Amino acid sequence: MAVRPRRPSRPHPRAGRTPSAADRGDHRLDDRAVFPAVVYVLTSGCAWRHLPPSFRGSDPTAHRFTIWLRQECSTNCT
Template sequence: MSEQIPSSATAPQPFGRTVGAEIVRHARQHAHPAVAPRRPAEDAALAALLRARQRSGEGQQWSRRPQEPPTRPAQADVVERLASRIVPPALWTAVEPLIPPAKVRRQGGGRGRVSDRAVFTAIAFVLTSGCAWRHLPATFGVTVPTVHRRFQEWTDTGLWIRLRRIAEEGRFEDADWLRMIVEAAERRGTRATG
């Protein structure tokens, strides 16, 4: 006697149906016992209650936590400490007025401009440490292309020449440090253009 196989078992099922059934079976098998299964009627009732409360304005009272003021990222503190060490406030007050204003983009848009102080700090680090542009640490909060592009812009506009003049006047305590930065910038600038 041969066993007869039901005809439904021999017919191949569509792929999507078998995969979907397998996923459902697996989910039921591995469902966490502490989580109660959701019922469509409860979901519909809860959704109707939420919509009613939102319309009446009550939903505002029990929505999440109240908004806390945004906190500063930890990297901002690191960048400020680096800036105050590499470019002290007295030096920055002498340098800032000499930095050329940003060019206005005719087409508009784009990202916001990175602060001049952050870029000047990164440039001063690269120039005085002797490292390559590509080895600029990410802790400065600026990208290497931005720093190098701004260095080229400032070199083309003659910033380092103007800074050399005020460094030679020596009217502030960090004039020697500025002179070292300017000399390194001039060496890098002539190497890049020559």
């Protein structure tokens, strides 16, 4: 019986790409829901990852704060 070499499989078309929020089924949190979490972190000094569960996730909140900060600095820091 002869052993044939395996054909290399083709990579998935989206291989190496980070899935988008739509791909994961995530939805964007409303700014009004994120703002109290930002205020909580800034006033309490806690880390983003230690936000209470009532704030619905630390990663989106920290990311949104970073975006807001960059937008504010790009318009007012020059």
